[in-house]
Amino acid sequence: xxxxxxEDVLSTAAAWRAAGELVAIATVTETWGSSPRPAGSxxxxxxxxxxxxxxxxxxxxxxxxxxxxxxxxxxVPQLLDFGVTHERAWEVGLACGGKVKVFVEKLN
Amino acid sequence: xxxxxLAALEQAKRDKRPVVLATRLPSGEQxxxxxxxxxxxxxxxxxxxxxxxxxxxxxxxxxxxxxHAYNPPLRLVIVGAVHIAQAxxxxxxxxxxxxxxxxxxxxxxxxxxxxxxTISTDWPDEAMEALRPDSRTAVVTLTHDPKxxxxxxxxxxxxxxxxxxxxxxRRTHAARLKRLTDLGHTEAxxxxxxxxxxxxxxxxxxxxxxxxxxxxxxxxxxxxxxxxQRGT
Numbered sequence: 001x002x003x004x005x006x007e008d009v010l011s012t013a014a015a016w017r018a019a020g021e022l023v024a025i026a027t028v029t030e031t032w033g034s035s036p037r038p039a040g041s042x043x044x045x046x047x048x049x050x051x052x053x054x055x056x057x058x059x060x061x062x063x064x065x066x067x068x069x070x071x072x073x074x075x076v077p078q079l080l081d082f083g084v085t086h087e088r089a090w091e092v093g094l095a096c097g098g099k100v101k102v103f104v105e106k107l108n
Numbered sequence: 109x110x111x112x113x114l115a116a117l118e119q120a121k122r123d124k125r126p127v128v129l130a131t132r133l134p135s136g137e138q139x140x141x142x143x144x145x146x147x148x149x150x151x152x153x154x155x156x157x158x159x160x161x162x163x164x165x166x167x168x169x170x171x172x173x174x175x176h177a178y179n180p181p182l183r184l185v186i187v188g189a190v191h192i193a194q195a196x197x198x199x200x201x202x203x204x205x206x207x208x209x210x211x212x213x214x215x216x217x218x219x220x221x222x223x224x225x226t227i228s229t230d231w232p233d234e235a236m237e238a239l240r241p242d243s244r245t246a247v248v249t250l251t252h253d254p255k256x257x258x259x260x261x262x263x264x265x266x267x268x269x270x271x272x273x274x275x276x277x278r279r280t281h282a283a284r285l286k287r288l289t290d291l292g293h294t295e296a297x298x299x300x301x302x303x304x305x306x307x308x309x310x311x312x313x314x315x316x317x318x319x320x321x322x323x324x325x326x327x328x329x330x331x332x333x334x335x336x337q338r339g340t
Contacts, residue, residue: 040176
């Protein structure tokens with residue numbers, strides 16, 4: 001038994017891609033303060049709406065999935081900044097009070 | 109992520125070779141490290157990330173690089189294919205450990221009892237010799253039988269295993285420590301053994317004992333004050 005499916009988001013994403021899905025991967029690249037998921041945590045999203053993994057306790061998953069859709073369309077990666085300085089901070093609501101940066105890229 | 113990078117990453121995973129995926133932010137340009145063609149500073153930072161297993165963004169040569177460590181899985185060696193092992197193996201796998209169950213008693217160490225788990229029916233000292241526990245390995249003995257537990261603990265103590273736990277009451281454990289002392293282990297070395305195994309959650313059932321054992325393994329790995337070194 002090697003690394004478990006539950007945490008191995010990249011392998012799940014790769015399998016989806018191999019099956020013909022359009023896939024984006026979001027990765028936490030930096031955190032400040034109380035953030036539930038450490039740097040390296042990943043969320044994979046498909047155009048068809050499948051999701052695996054997480055980049056937060058759930059508070060920013062919706063916004064990240066939305067951004068992932070854009071990256072799937074355009075192929076252009078994005079570096080999202082969730083925190084008090086971000087215009088979406090209140091809208092998105094990091095209830096934990098932390099700040100987090102998330103890199104979103106398409107799996108080509 | 110390009111297909112080439114993804115394929116190389118998946119290959120490293122299959123080879124159990126530690127690699128770092130370096131992503132330049134915000135452009136998203138990626139490369140795998142170590143790479144002799146990469147700047148020394150980048151390779152050095154990658155080595156640090158692999159050693160600490162902590163991913164993060166590093167400022168290197170005026171650029172932001174996100175360094176993501178892909179280490180081979182942590183390992184857990186369970187000696188004793190007993191009831192608690194049946195509960196512990198899947199918990200550990202869920203937590204990301206590659207699990208090996210060691211027990212020369214084939215009626216215990218059967219695929220039926222441990223579906224999907226790597227099993228060794230070698231004698232524990234031989235099994236430990238082959239498995240070579242390292243600083244990313246935890247070892248737990250569960251047999252209660254000195255003939256099986258002691259050689260495993262002896263080898264574990266001679267290794268860099270980050271966690272060594274032994275099931276057994278305080279009295280059993282005291283007797284065990286005496287036998288291991290006779291094998292030449294010092295008091296300081298024996299303090300590495302967590303015995304009785306597991307965090308004290310008043311566990312009763314096999315499943316509960318497995319929860320307390322995996323919790324203690326995680327606590328030690330993450331440096332939690334819940335798992336202080338005993339006997340020091």
